[in-house]
Amino acid sequence: MPMGRRSNxxxxxxxxxxxxxxxxxxxxxxxxxxxKKHESVRLNYGSLYAVVESLQRRGYIAARxxxxxxxxxxxxxxxxxxxxxxxxxxxxSDLVSTPVHEYPSFEVALSFLPALPPDQALQLLQGRxxxxxxxxARDLGQRELMARxxxxxxxxxxxxxxxxxxxxxxxxxxxxxxxxxxxxLDGLDWWRQVYAEGDVPxxxxxxxxxxxxxxxxxxxx
Numbered sequence: 324m325p326m327g328r329r330s331n332x333x334x335x336x337x338x339x340x341x342x343x344x345x346x347x348x349x350x351x352x353x354x355x356x357x358x359k360k361h362e363s364v365r366l367n368y369g370s371l372y373a374v375v376e377s378l379q380r381r382g383y384i385a386a387r388x389x390x391x392x393x394x395x396x397x398x399x400x401x402x403x404x405x406x407x408x409x410x411x412x413x414x415x416s417d418l419v420s421t422p423v424h425e426y427p428s429f430e431v432a433l434s435f436l437p438a439l440p441p442d443q444a445l446q447l448l449q450g451r452x453x454x455x456x457x458x459x460a461r462d463l464g465q466r467e468l469m470a471r472x473x474x475x476x477x478x479x480x481x482x483x484x485x486x487x488x489x490x491x492x493x494x495x496x497x498x499x500x501x502x503x504x505x506x507x508l509d510g511l512d513w514w515r516q517v518y519a520e521g522d523v524p525x526x527x528x529x530x531x532x533x534x535x536x537x538x539x540x541x542x543x544x
Contacts, residue, residue, distance in 0.1 A: 329414055332364045335343040337409050338383060338403060345387045345402040348375050363481045375401060383407035404462045429492070434542055441514045444505050455493045462486050 329335075348371050355361055361380045378384045378400070387402040430449075436444055462482060469479055477484070502508040513527045 329417070331370075331374060333366065333370060334378060335411070335414055335418075336360060336364045336366075337371070337374055337378060338414075341384055341401055341403040342408065342411060345400050346370055347390065347398040347400045349398065354359075355408075358478075359482075363485070378407070381406075383410050429453065437514055437517070440518045441503065441511065445500065448500050452496055452500065453494070455489055459489050459492050459493065462489070473479065 336355055337348075337351055340346060340354055344351070346354070350366060352366060352371055355364065355366055360366075375384070379386065381405060384401045384407050385404050387400045389397045389399050391527045408449075461485065466479065466482060466486070499508070503511060510527060514524070517524045
């Protein structure tokens with residue numbers, strides 16, 4: 324699968340599940356959910372069958388048999404091919420070794436933060452802190468449960484990573500809120516003035532609209 328077409332992590336999840344043993348798509352979905360992989364990979368049954376069809380068309384998996392239970396529709400069991408095994412190796416090697424910019428939604432929100440009135444933004448950031456703390460407590464509780472049951476760390480490193488990222492976000496948002504409350508956030512006075520005067524927020528003086536911060540052709544004053 325060319326790099327440009329490796330855009331759906333669910334395809335990788337299906338390949339890895341079939342790497343273990345032949346399964347039909349419903350069993351793949353159940354296994355992913357039982358192992359909580361749906362917290363890392365978006366799992367949608369409609370998308371799942373489309374992914375299976377695409378993987379089969381590309382020769383990464385093949386139909387092995389068709390099963391029927393009572394009056395239920397027949398279920399096709401799929402198995403991975405040699406090409407599919409190689410695709411796992413190639414795809415995983417790229418994912419593990421090469422950082423990519425993933426455009427997280429919160430980064431998008433921060434990049435346009437002046438579109439909100441400062442007091443509203445502060446209130447929303449405080450609400451985000453509360454939500455993050457709830458999620459952090461839930462994940463830590465799950466990890467403690469797995470540790471008590473001697474569940475190998477290898478099989479929950481993605482949860483560990485997710486917790487680390489969330490903690491970094493929590494630390495950042497806490498500091499941003501403190502800087503806004505104390506007035507230490509550079510640009511806050513301009514932000515407040517714009518909304519106090521009822522203007523539409525644009526770039527502050529000295530930064531021309533239409534140019535980037537670092538690479539634009541800014542006029543020298």
